[in-house]
Amino acid sequence: MVSVSNQEDAILSRLRGEGYKITPQRRAIVRAILSSDEYVTPELLLIKARQAFPSLGRVTVYRTLDILSQLGLLCTLHPEGHHPGYTLGRLDHHHHVVCSGCGRVSDFSEHGLEELEKRLSRETGFKIEGHILEFLGLCPQCQETNNEK
Amino acid sequence: MVSVSNQEDAILSRLRGEGYKITPQRRAIVRAILSSDEYVTPELLLIKARQAFPSLGRVTVYRTLDILSQLGLLCTLHPEGHHPGYTLGRLDHHHHVVCSGCGRVSDFSEHGLEELEKRLSRETGFKIEGHILEFLGLCPQCQETNNEK
């Protein structure tokens, strides 16, 4: 298992390797994403990262998200009925289950999609470039909370 | 095979059945979605539907999309790197392949996801409510066009 601080180091050194500077703002942003079980929206991320770096500007959040996204380090989530958001996850190909209650994200691997991809290529003639597979559901905690209501 | 005009009738009478009025604006909007192979964004839809009904207002497009969405008649698409959009498709559960070049949408069925859903419930404890599965790729036409460049 990879610890969060190792993940942080890995991401920061990747940034450094790509010629980006490691600023305290970026550190705070990366740490804020990593330190939450839930996925983040830009606004939420701003609030979280400001706890560590109060003068952080909104623009910097967007810019950092862009960079992380271009480097393929960010996963985008589209939970139905909620705002889209981001999570920084494992570097290998994987998918997510998002909690419709609290936004908590859980990862999983699924390798059965390659066959489906081939079938689709054959049937539709499309040259497949990628896919989204996301599940939406209630996490164990939110299931309990809702039952108590 | 179901023709587009039958689909149009089916949608309009569904609307009527739910107590909504059939206005020329709504007719134009529904027809505009159905008559394009590509998925539509609200803005694109406004332009297309105005060809049939020039004074159509932007608000009416959003309102109609809302209604169709609430009735479960609309499918939402999230093609990576593009704006999200909509398509009016088959009424049964299905998925989409979206062309990254022109936005053309193709449907497919996949029933292998139920097992995966069970596995996820078991492994993560989440109570699964739904999922998104979308493929992105180049349609046959766009593959040719790109090769000629």
Added chain:
DNA sequence: TACTAACTGAAACCATTTTTCATTTACTAT
């Protein structure tokens, strides 16, 4: 044909994201 609830479109409004630009800072090479 008259009635009424539903619908419409213009404008104002709001939230989110992008652009601009003057200032500051992380890193490199002395």
Added chain:
DNA sequence: ATAGTAAATGAAAAATGGTTTCAGTTAGTA
């Protein structure tokens, strides 16, 4: 250590995308 430089920052303004409001219009009905 320190100076130099490209990169990064944040405030403000602008753009984008979507929603609300409201007075006037219209589809469906009786």
